[in-house]
Amino acid sequence: MAFLVHDARDLARRPRTVAGIERARASKRLWRVDLLQAGLVTSIAIAIALFLADGGGTRFATPGAAITSLGIIAGLVATDLVLVMLLLAARVPLIERAVGHDASMGLHGKLGKPVMYLLVAHGVLLLAGYALSDGIDLVAEAVSIWSLPDLPLAILGFALFALVVVSSLVAVRRKLRYESWHLIHLLVYGAVLAALPHQFSVGGLFAEGTWQRWYWMAITIGTLAAVVAFRFVAPIALSLRHRLVVAGIDRVDHDVVSIRMRGVDLDKLGATGGQFFIWRFLAPGQWWQAHPYSLSAHPRGNELRITVRALGTGSADLMGIRPGTRVMLEGPYGIFSEASRSRRRIALVAAGIGVTPIRSLLESASFRPGEATVVLRTPAANDGWLLDEIKAIARSRGATVITVPGPRGTTGWLTDSAAREGLSLAALVPELDDTDVYVCGPRGWSDAVIVDALSSGLKPEQIHHERFDW
Template structure:
């Protein structure tokens, strides 16, 4: 690769500071909610909670159960498509927070179960399995709570990285849908068996309000409004165009499709009303923003659903939810912009390049692929005025080096620390590129990533 320079341009000012402040507000709101749960617990803890080991252990078990239940509601709200959360943080970061909270929820649920069983054992001086059976027999709605707890643990385990890689998106999706049933099943037990709610009407009303509010948010923004919006636009597939052996582009048309507000770099969640697609909805980035009544996505065959995309028939009705994401041109704030794409990541990068060029920028695109046959949309990109396209072809084993490592990137652009980068591609490639750019002293705030995963 030869060295590249880029001409100066007008700086595109973004809203990074505003989003950072909004993100802090979201964290503060969640923290106050957590403090509220602690206050509810403390206000109804009996004065004798520390008299015996059994009472101490049981009280800790009750606290862990309340905290776990609150964090489950927080998890659901983070991905309930609440507009304020999405505008403040961005769905990609909300999904990351959702994942992070998942580990805490699993730990708190396990702690709750173990401490409650041990507390009964200590109180009655029974063996562990006797204490467990005693809970099932003597506490109300324990069987439903047990089923809900098992569902929570299944969801948590399915999100572990080493298990997630072995599951298809469809299996993962349906396991996660069981979360709603698990919340309902455990909620019944909390109201009927939780000492902090049975004997405290204020806590009971507040807890019901938390769950009703969460349910209302999910129903409103994940089901009712997306369905109404999708029906208003009534998008349909107009063409499915193979780009290469593993990539296809899908063109859509719909009523007032420009009113969707889709921007370059955004993604939407698509549900195709066709056999093999009805059961799941998948996130795909837009490779051409709405224009002339049409819009396009470019999809790589990364799983069962994306592989079946090429079999869609023109006229297929599409329910599209969104747009989502902050991988947009207004995040750029430097004169020199490097776009780096790999695999299906070329879709959002292509749309982003078009908008940047339209704003007066002259970005450079580093397009990574194993072979020339994998360079989807290459001719389209090369025909775009103002965009410099540099294909980087070959497997590392065949090349004898990594074209995305420090030495290769330094030769390509000697002053990378003065550039800004937008990266989209497989997770491993994106992580490797970001590490390279950080080594070459590009500040983290000028490195923007969009991973090809929502799970």
């Protein structure tokens, strides 16, 4: 037998014809996503409009003027997008709740290279445009504009931005420790500040008294204020308010522990199963690093719990964390939770340590007996992290647990024997077309589950996944 059904499969299913709450919640969230996307496009349009409203439309008469105008537009759009990138990474609650941390950081990452190309275009086009208009060669023009106010500082800003983008290229990033990469990434704030003065001192677009100047100052200050508020002040305020300490540690395996933490007013966090926090354990040698871990239990009273696998130095240190250690937290983040529900039924699919948010989501998700299926890829039958807890919750809530035990398959997300038997998500999960599928596990494995779900005809809005890598 390629898979094992643990319980509840035969529970009588009380029909529920309308999945009104789930659909209404999904459409509200998707409406917010549309609004944010519209905001992004509008901000680019306004950046271009600033130039056109300053008579930019008339500055295309000669080749030199046209190239200069394109250079100015490239700079305006690039700067606008840098601010968008900062907002996407600022953990603004509105963005986090609408698109989730994964998707906002995904877009943040995707914008890096195009913005760098726009910044290069800005510099090259302006140099060429000025040279053509002045009737001198590029080198002479470069020497002459070097003396423009704040230009050397702007070039330093570009160099810092380029360093951040290069350090984020997959091939380079893989070679860096997370903390080193993160430190380099912080240079982006220096890049923004260094590039700021030349925007106001070179050219007349942002001259004193113009509405363009006020608008540009407002979006720049607003973005930097959001970063300071949500990335720095909010976590400190949250940690001071909730006074979290390690209450106990339960060993799950030789390299996996569950860490229970207690604090004050934790219900006010509004956290729910499937979400994650960024945790900083204030122990010697650990206080300087913060790591994301999902809740492995739905928050109860004043207790939060995570389950950590030792995958590197930071997580290995947590294996020996002592009760009483103070903990700083940032969050809750993510929409790998009820917030993403769009259908009546739910399927929770996990492998490895990806079981943690699945375990807490099983506790917090709303479903009736018979409407939830948990599918776990485990090393052996009845062997899997948190499996006993999951079976107990499933029994009490009327969910079905299916384990697919065995070594990794050569292709797909199932074992080779399960694949030979023709198993698929649709074969394991009843009424899959009316189901939200939540997937968490190693990247390649999760991708294979998602491909299976899509090929079974599920819509993208029904598939939700959490990635543990960066």
